[in-house]
Amino acid sequence: MPRSVQHWPGGIPTSIQPHSEADLSLDQIKQEVKGWLLFVQENWVSAANAGAPSDGDHELTHRRQLVETWASATQEFRDAYQSRAPLGLPGTEGPRFNEPSEGLRYPAEALERLYDTLQPIDLGSLISIAPVDEAHAANRARWVKFVILLYNYDIETGHCLLGNHMPSEAIFNPATTTDFSVENFLPWHDLETANFRGPYMLADEHGLKTGRLTLVEYEMNGTVKESLHIRPFNMQMPYLRAFEDGAGFDDISHAQGAYRYQNSPLDMDLPIIDILCQAKEANQLPTSMAICDREQWTSDVELYAPGYLALEAQGRGGEYPLTSLTAPIGGVKKEVLNRVHDPRFTFIAPGTFP
Structure with a gap:
């Protein structure tokens, strides 16, 4: 079944803002996100534990709730996670094909049904x-x-x-x-x-x-x-x-x-x-x-x-x-090769040499 367009109800909350620094090294990024990854791991509630239908809506709504909670929280709240979060949180480390670098992967439980709720576009196309x-x-x-x-x-x-x-x-x-x-x-x-x-x-x-x-x-x-x-x-x-x-x-x-x-x-x-x-x-x-x-x-x-x-x-x-x-x-x-000759171009058939 084709995926449908996903719009955040009411628009993306204004509390969600881009990071102030655009050019961070991989080590700096790991340091910046470790508290957030721990927050996701400790606060993720599966559809089964929440008593919700397994149709993908729970996961999408829950991810949005976590993002908004973290973005709108006090700095003291975020620092509490940051201070006790290790680099390379268990479940986020180890290289895998076509996945983020070690220490940047989300806990597996937070990635459930992710594909089903991505925007319906092909990133390899126009x-x-x-x-x-x-x-x-x-x-x-x-x-x-x-x-x-x-x-x-x-x-x-x-x-x-x-x-x-x-x-x-x-x-x-x-x-x-x-x-x-x-x-x-x-x-x-x-x-x-x-x-x-x-x-x-x-x-x-x-x-x-x-x-x-x-x-x-x-x-x-x-x-x-x-x-x-x-x-x-x-x-x-x-x-x-x-x-x-x-x-x-x-x-x-x-x-x-x-x-x-x-x-x-x-x-x-x-x-x-x-x-x-x-x-x-x-x-x-x-x-x-x-x-x-x-x-x-x-x-x-x-x-x-x-x-x-x-x-x-x-x-x-x-x-x-x-x-x-x-x-x-x-x-x-x-067919143009059979009727046009251009001095700038010489066609060499496969298996032949000039």
């Missing part, structure tokens, strides 16, 4: 933080184009985000914020659900207008650490560096497709093929894309989003159902 429902028609039309432009428009078929071709849409809590910004994404993702775990690819409203997603990394207190603005069809190499290789932002910013001159603003109100052609005319495309043309890109869009161009021609591109997007086999050579 996430819209702008409203893109039917009530926001202009945003919706740009969003559909944006998502389609994440496919490969060079000499091979595929998707820039590999298998993550279906995007996600964040629905912010109006009781918490009406500012659909990059800065407010992490509170929605982690604080609304009191997420006791853990670069994101986000598209805000300005990004939808200018055709650039924001690849962002946050500090441990939720403030933005670093960010890059990248056109969707340029994301293949930056995505591999960030999500497959785990590279830092300096390496990502020097990946093919991430350079600033390749990512100036686009006019996302143009027809989708015109967006690509305009970027080609401005000499802003990587070589493997620049040898392609309107005819090839028209075939590409029909392959990736069957029926979209017909709807767009009627002024109804925003009505295109994203569930109709395809997952084509990657790496298939395109």
